Amino acid sequence: MEWTGSAIVLGAKPFGEGKAIVELFSAEHGRTAGVVHGVRRLGGVLQAGNRVHVTWKARLAEQLGFFAPLEMESGVAAFLLDDKAALDGLTSTVALIRLALPERQAYPAVYGSLSVVLDSLAEPHLWPALYSRFELGLLTAAGYGLDLSRCALTGVAHDLAFVSPKSGRAANRDAAAAFADKLLALPPFLIDPEAPVASGDIADAFALTGFFLERRIADPKGEGMPDARRRLIEHLGMNGRL
Amino acid sequence: MRSKTTVASPEIETLIGLLAKVPGLGPRSARRAALQLLKKRETLMKPLADAMAVAAASVKTCSACGALDTRDPCGLCTAPGRDDGLICVVADIQDLWALERAGVFRGRYHVLGGLLSALDGVGPDDLLIAGLVARASQDGVREVILALSATVDGQTTAHVVTERLAPLGVPVTRLAHGVPIGGELELLDDGTLFAALQSRRPL
Numbered sequence: 001m002e003w004t005g006s007a008i009v010l011g012a013k014p015f016g017e018g019k020a021i022v023e024l025f026s027a028e029h030g031r032t033a034g035v036v037h038g039v040r041r042l043g044g045v046l047q048a049g050n051r052v053h054v055t056w057k058a059r060l061a062e063q064l065g066f067f068a069p070l071e072m073e074s075g076v077a078a079f080l081l082d083d084k085a086a087l088d089g090l091t092s093t094v095a096l097i098r099l100a101l102p103e104r105q106a107y108p109a110v111y112g113s114l115s116v117v118l119d120s121l122a123e124p125h126l127w128p129a130l131y132s133r134f135e136l137g138l139l140t141a142a143g144y145g146l147d148l149s150r151c152a153l154t155g156v157a158h159d160l161a162f163v164s165p166k167s168g169r170a171a172n173r174d175a176a177a178a179f180a181d182k183l184l185a186l187p188p189f190l191i192d193p194e195a196p197v198a199s200g201d202i203a204d205a206f207a208l209t210g211f212f213l214e215r216r217i218a219d220p221k222g223e224g225m226p227d228a229r230r231r232l233i234e235h236l237g238m239n240g241r242l
Numbered sequence: 243m244r245s246k247t248t249v250a251s252p253e254i255e256t257l258i259g260l261l262a263k264v265p266g267l268g269p270r271s272a273r274r275a276a277l278q279l280l281k282k283r284e285t286l287m288k289p290l291a292d293a294m295a296v297a298a299a300s301v302k303t304c305s306a307c308g309a310l311d312t313r314d315p316c317g318l319c320t321a322p323g324r325d326d327g328l329i330c331v332v333a334d335i336q337d338l339w340a341l342e343r344a345g346v347f348r349g350r351y352h353v354l355g356g357l358l359s360a361l362d363g364v365g366p367d368d369l370l371i372a373g374l375v376a377r378a379s380q381d382g383v384r385e386v387i388l389a390l391s392a393t394v395d396g397q398t399t400a401h402v403v404t405e406r407l408a409p410l411g412v413p414v415t416r417l418a419h420g421v422p423i424g425g426e427l428e429l430l431d432d433g434t435l436f437a438a439l440q441s442r443r444p445l
Binding site: 010011012013016017023043044045047048049072075077078079080081082084087088090091092094095098226227228231 | 265266268358359360361362365366392393394397398401402405419431432433434436437440
């Protein structure tokens with residue numbers, strides 16, 4: 001068994017002397033782990049978020065296998081080391097992918113969305129909105145997509161302002177006004193990429209995706225939400241970026 | 243297929259099995275090490291066994307800094323002539339040993355016991371951050387130096403530690419990132435070059 005292609009590093013764990021078990025995420029093969037030799041030389045490459053060009057080989061498909069050769073395509077991590085929010089954003093995406101997606105299944109849409117987030121992490125005013133869309137896409141990929149196309153009460157597709165925490169379906173602002181306090185706010189930028197991001201929208205987006213990620217993915221697995229995500233929200237809040 | 247046979251007695255196999263768990267030794271090198279120990283029983287094996295028994299019985303983790311020593315507080319925490327106003331924070335004891343080997347730091351240390359890691363599920367409560375905050379809040383502490391790896395986990399940990407120390411008002415610094423001594427620019431990766439340019443200073 002063998003494949004060659006681009007992938008994003010999710011993380012690496014030391015394994016024996018000079019080796020590591022590295023987990024990568026590729027568009028065609030999803031989360032894939034493998035042994036990498038000579039990790040001392042590759043320490044800078046095997047940082048989360050870096051894009052690598054790699055060949056994965058194993059005698060049988062179900063074996064752990066190994067990555068060789070493994071070369072850097074483009075580095076992300078080194079450019080973010082001084083930016084706390086961006087590092088937490090990067091760590092949170094990695095942790096959520098590992099939490100929500102099974103190994104060795106392709107999720108090209110999540111890969112594309114993750115790439116967009118990684119490419120934008122140097123743009124502090126841009127990436128939190130893209131990160132929120134990544135979480136929304138992750139819910140869809142994991143089979144828990146929200147229906148934000150039309151109002152669950154009236155069927156209209158305009159002025160959608162809320163999401164039901166029970167059904168995950170959108171609701172029109174006027175139709176749901178009477179029980180708005182029981183619903184989750186739906187920021188416009190999550191359904192319309194052209195919509196401006198207003199103050200409070202990022203906080204609403206984190207609350208919305210966080211609610212469903214926790215209830216539908218983390219809780220059933222008996223795992224908590226990633227620490228990095230909590231730290232990210234705290235940091236953005238303290239700096240008035242929510 | 244030939245079945246695997248053991249040539250040594252169970253006692254020797256147990257010794258080889260345990261030695262193989264030591265970092266740097268695999269099954270073959272563990273077998274060689276076991277043979278060498280058995281051949282030099284009086285001059286090597288018994289002194290080694292005695293030294294290991296003594297270390298196992300007497301070495302403990304320093305309650306102040308997290309280093310290993312037979313005393314608590316450890317020799318580094320009680321050594322006279324070291325600067326109490328400087329605390330150097332390291333992830334693990336081998337990092338402390340590396341700094342001591344270089345002889346470049348004469349303050350006190352604090353060992354966190356690891357780094358935050360999304361992959362391994364290590365959170366802030368798993369590290370000795372509270373002990374560091376308590377030490378840094380003592381009178382006379384002038385600076386906390388974060389000597390943590392230039393990795394995603396290392397710098398995420400550095401940011402969290404900095405945040406926890408912020409209310410104390412103690413200056414927090416970190417080791418520089420950039421061109422290693424003897425390093426040639428053309429061989430450096432883009433990230434290291436970026437970090438080196440970011441960390442440039444006037445001459």
